[in-house]
Amino acid sequence: MERHLYTVAQLRAIEQAAYAGLAPGTLMQRAGKAASDFALELLGDRRDRPVLVLAGPGNNGGDALEAAANLADAGVDATVLHLPGRRDASTETAAAYERARAGSVGWIDMLPPGAEWGLVIDGLFGIGLERPVDGDYREVVVGLETIRCPILALDVPSGLDADTGAVIGPDGIAVRATHTITFLGDKPGLHTADGRDHAGQVRVDMLGVGSEALPRATAQLSGLPLFAGRFTARRHNTHKGSFGDVAIIGGAHGMAGAPVLSARGALYAGAGRVYVAALNTPPGYDSSQPEIMFRAAEDFDFFGRTLVIGPGMGDSASAIRLLARALDSDSPLVIDADALNLIGASPDLQSRLAQRTAPAVLTPHPLEGARLLGMTAAVVQSDRLEAAREMALRTNATVILKGSGTVIARPDGEVLINPTGNAGLATAGSGDVLAGICGALLAQGWTGWEAAAAATWIHGAAADTLVDEGVGPIGMTAGELPAAVRKVLNRLVKDAASR
Ligand SMILES: NC(=O)C1=CN([C@@H]2O[C@H](COP(=O)(O)OP(=O)(O)OC[C@H]3O[C@@H](n4cnc5c(N)ncnc54)[C@H](O)[C@@H]3O)[C@@H](O)[C@H]2O)[C@@H](O)CC1
Ligand SMILES: Nc1ncnc2c1ncn2[C@@H]1O[C@H](COP(=O)(O)OP(=O)(O)O)[C@@H](O)[C@H]1O
Numbered sequence: 042m043e044r045h046l047y048t049v050a051q052l053r054a055i056e057q058a059a060y061a062g063l064a065p066g067t068l069m070q071r072a073g074k075a076a077s078d079f080a081l082e083l084l085g086d087r088r089d090r091p092v093l094v095l096a097g098p099g100n101n102g103g104d105a106l107e108a109a110a111n112l113a114d115a116g117v118d119a120t121v122l123h124l125p126g127r128r129d130a131s132t133e134t135a136a137a138y139e140r141a142r143a144g145s146v147g148w149i150d151m152l153p154p155g156a157e158w159g160l161v162i163d164g165l166f167g168i169g170l171e172r173p174v175d176g177d178y179r180e181v182v183v184g185l186e187t188i189r190c191p192i193l194a195l196d197v198p199s200g201l202d203a204d205t206g207a208v209i210g211p212d213g214i215a216v217r218a219t220h221t222i223t224f225l226g227d228k229p230g231l232h233t234a235d236g237r238d239h240a241g242q243v244r245v246d247m248l249g250v251g252s253e254a255l256p257r258a259t260a261q262l263s264g265l266p267l268f269a270g271r272f273t274a275r276r277h278n279t280h281k282g283s284f285g286d287v288a289i290i291g292g293a294h295g296m297a298g299a300p301v302l303s304a305r306g307a308l309y310a311g312a313g314r315v316y317v318a319a320l321n322t323p324p325g326y327d328s329s330q331p332e333i334m335f336r337a338a339e340d341f342d343f344f345g346r347t348l349v350i351g352p353g354m355g356d357s358a359s360a361i362r363l364l365a366r367a368l369d370s371d372s373p374l375v376i377d378a379d380a381l382n383l384i385g386a387s388p389d390l391q392s393r394l395a396q397r398t399a400p401a402v403l404t405p406h407p408l409e410g411a412r413l414l415g416m417t418a419a420v421v422q423s424d425r426l427e428a429a430r431e432m433a434l435r436t437n438a439t440v441i442l443k444g445s446g447t448v449i450a451r452p453d454g455e456v457l458i459n460p461t462g463n464a465g466l467a468t469a470g471s472g473d474v475l476a477g478i479c480g481a482l483l484a485q486g487w488t489g490w491e492a493a494a495a496a497t498w499i500h501g502a503a504a505d506t507l508v509d510e511g512v513g514p515i516g517m518t519a520g521e522l523p524a525a526v527r528k529v530l531n532r533l534v535k536d537a538a539s540r
């Protein structure tokens with residue numbers, strides 16, 4: 042249940058249904074209690090430090106007022122910066138205000154410059170945000186940028202769109218929280234686009250609402266339960282043919298490195314045999330990875346092989362011919378980089394792709410995705426889930442829309458958001474490695490959906506391991522990923538065996 046991600050429309054329905062069976066104010070009191078408990082946990086043994094509580098005009102502000110009253114009752118020095126707006130508050134929020142007023146909470150109406158806080162609680166706006174944060178609200182959010190203490194956002198960091206993870210407005214601003222406690226179900230916007238930077242660590246509190254009251258979520262956070270069953274120990278009586286052939290098709294003149302990175306990704310993710318089918322005259326061998334076999338792409342037989350097409354492939358007539366041949370083949374296919382751009386520009390290639398029956402996984406970054414959809418990258422980024430769904434529907438393929446909080450979509454509209462990975466991956470070639478890992482999993486018999494979900498998760502987890510070891514995020518290179526991927530994979534298999 043905690044993996045499920047709900048839209049604002051779904052959350053409103055959950056909220057209404059829950060409301061009907063409870064005394065007025067119950068949900069807000071529960072939200073306030075969950076928030077103050079988390080705040081006390083974050084303060085730890087620094088409970089003597091003052092806490093600033095930002096309370097906005099709506100029910101998110103009501104949650105904040107409940108939390109402030111609870112903290113004051115617990116002996117914490119809690120100060121509320123109250124920005125109630127012009128509309129009347131809801132009955133619950135008005136009650137929360139009265140409660141906070143009656144207690145020992147302090148009140149201010151602007152951020153005192155230079156004040157130091159042990160914790161800030163952001164209850165300006167939640168899922169009711171209607172427009173960019175401006176005026177006094179904006180001033181407060183700007184003021185928070187210089188405050189050095191944990192910031193706990195209630196429900197959603199104020200200014201962030203809970204559905205998309207985009208900061209609202211062309212020149213928008215949103216609170217950058219270190220932690221978010223989110224109510225009645227997790228939200229996609231906390232995990233993709235700007236979401237990861239603004240939400241920090243996310244905790245979900247269902248406010249006592251049981252899973253029977255929840256609608257079916259079409260989005261969820263990706264994670265091991267979705268594919269852990271695939272991690273089985275290798276049998277002894279196997280050979281290289283048991284683990285599939287992967288061929289990377291790419292490497293036009295001057296771009297020979299890209300398919301080699303994909304090939305290493307495939308090799309370290311367990312493919313039995315790995316080829317680079319190069320468009321340009323292939324090198325004899327790769328001295329640092331002599332296991333990779335090089336062939337000329339035009340003469341290469343695709344039959345019985347999993348293909349990763351696109352890395353460093355260019356847009357020559359030969360590239361287009363090879364792509365058409367790959368699309369028409371029965372081989373499982375990962376389509377990356379230049380191959381995506383070629384498909385975006387050709388209705389003929391688009392229809393060949395849509396007619397395939399063997400698995401196809403597309404791995405666009407936002408600009409490649411924009412070319413596929415005939416829009417700008419900014420529009421793709423403004424709603425990554427919708428863009429990925431649209432691409433999957435149009436191409437009849439599994440789509441991995443890369444970037445912070447990679448979105449994986451399939452044609453029936455189901456989406457996953459990947460929680461692993463970090464900005465160390467923002468370096469040339471890391472996408473090539475991802476395509477190779479995905480190819481290796483397809484070659485080992487995984488479905489497109491499982492391969493896409495697991496490849497993305499493992500790729501991100503490998504990067505997280507490297508950061509833990511001090512190898513990044515700054516200066517992490519794509520070439521360092523494959524060995525880390527191998528470690529992650531073997532650990533997963535070992536963990537699965539010991540369960
Ligand atoms: N209604 C319920 O049953 C519950 C609601 N909860 C909280 O209530 C929140 C939703 O409450 P609301 O629907 O009142 O929405 P919000 O509290 O997010 O904000 C809506 C209010 O802010 C104003 N507003 C929106 N954008 C603005 C902007 N950019 N500048 C200035 N004013 C702006 C609106 O006119 C409205 O008055 C949730 O996020 C959650 O925190 C929780 O207490 C749980 C239960
Ligand atoms: N800031 C980031 N946080 C998490 N993952 C990232 C970030 N930046 C890039 N990535 C990941 O790194 C990879 C980059 O792929 P891509 O843009 O195709 O690069 P290239 O074509 O150079 O290999 C993708 O898997 C993407 O999701």
Ligand SMILES: [K+]
Nearest residue numbers: 163166197199
């Ligand atoms: K908030």
